[in-house]
Amino acid sequence: MYAVIVNPLSGSGQALSLAKRVMQRIEQSGHKGRLLHCYALENLATQLKHAADAGVTNLVIVGGDGTAHQIINRLPHLDFNIGFVSAGSGNDLVRSLELGTCETEQIDIALFTPTQDMPLGRCNGSYFLTSVGLGFEGFVAHRVAGRRGGRRAAYHSAILGSLFGYHPHRAKFVNCKWKSDEQFLMCSVANSAFSGGGYKVAPNASLQNNELSLIRLAPMGTWSRLPMMFKVAKGAHVSAPEVQQVNLDTLEIRSETRIPAHIDGEPFFANRFRFSSANETIRVRCLGLR
Template sequence: MEHPPGLDLGDARTDRTGSRVVLVVNPSSGAGRGAAVGDAALTRLRGLGHQVEQVVAPDAATAERLAARAVARSGSDAADALVVVGGDGVVHLGLNVVAGTGVPLGVVPAGTGNDLARAWGLPSDPVAAVDTVDACLRLRSVRRLDAVRTVPVDGAGGGPRWVAGVVAAGFDAVVNERANGWRWPRGAARYNLAIARELPVFRPVPYRLVLDGDVWETESLLVAVANTASYGGGMRIAPDASATDGLLDVVVVRPVPLHRFVRLFPKVYRGTHVELDVVEVRRAATVEVTVDGGGRHPRPIVAYGDGERLGSLPRRFTATPGAVAVLAPLPT
């Protein structure tokens, strides 16, 4: 029987015994819904016969470190999977624990956007998501998907990281950086306010992009490097991006007047912005993004991946085929 690309069925037998699962929950995801979903996922996984070790930590960095330690165990204590409960942020955490290890990643969506779960074909309903994790573990079935390895260049800030979905490196990243500097308001209101504050003062950025060795110099309002189609709760910034083609979609929005830039944004939710003459999309396996110096744009740009802070540009992004094994249903 032939299976779709990216699928690994192992020996394809049904495993009647439970698996050893490391569970990480973001209790604040989904406006506080994550805690309840995490408790329900823990109870259901144990009820299905799995041995579950829950990682409890005061912050994301500590949770990632403890989860990595649990996943690194060998022998009879070896983890069969890491399962995360929350939004894209905790999926990003899980990816950085398991990428390249062969340990599969399961996701129970409990965020407000859940772009990565949607891109990977996972159920939005938490109970169905836990049942998908259970079924994939018992069948030893995983999908091997691309992830993005990013490293700083020329002493830029931040260390190496993995990204599952979209890297923001323009206006969207600046909005994220501004919003993250505020404690109030909370949730989507904070980002909407950051957009309103940033729009009148943001200026085009001179970029130097290197795509598989080819140099592309351009002034842009927005640069996104995408492994999957959407971010920000359904904005289809790169509608044709795929996590199985070994390539990254580089989306560039050239300078336009403020009123046109504002009108462009609703099109992003449908993915029709790529049809506009001010938007260009190119593909490459490796992309280096630099903000041109020389005083033309003294403001630093901090890149964000999966909504999480990566560090200042310049950075290099490389599509890595099959870097993550995901407990996900077959593609249709």
């Protein structure tokens, strides 16, 4: 049995009509399905448990990265076959999965394609699918949250509006093999390459392994920041002297002040971040992992 889970507010409200088309395809194929609305996060875990108890083994998530993040973290267990149909404003997860190029193909892949194991990351006890961004990246996510329209255009606007006056943060970075205490402008711990609606923040990150990729941008002069952001958008920044890239399994970041951050595009604040490759996977219906 299938359950189609949709945030009706995703994609400026277009996600609900898309979810109904997914339900039609399920019925055409002779399978049973139910449509679940995730308006209220406090009720989502209960809805998912009821669906599992009713025999649902296949989930189709219709929405963006934030919707996928909220659902994965409220599943009663990870033993589902999960498909994704993009209807959000960011859709960075979709860029890291081979899900087809048109709506009809994407729906059929989400429903019928054999699954592949996709690794998850953890931050402060929560799973993440794409990345966690700190500092300037987190600040931009806070500014973009709630805006309508394309996430990439909103990111461009937020970056240009705050890039030149943004102040670096100081934090301690602790790994089992090294530690450092330094300032940074922006930091990302990534499970996949894309963030911010298509920015290739962590070009060396891959869903094909069980490692996380740390990307850290050191403080830089005001007029160096905009050219760096253009490089980040294309994934051409890793070789720059201001950038550190490390693959790792665990990391702790500690700061005396709260740092703006996002997890799969969902904004939050914290002064301590504990990361690990979760050594857990979800079964995803896709043509391949990037």
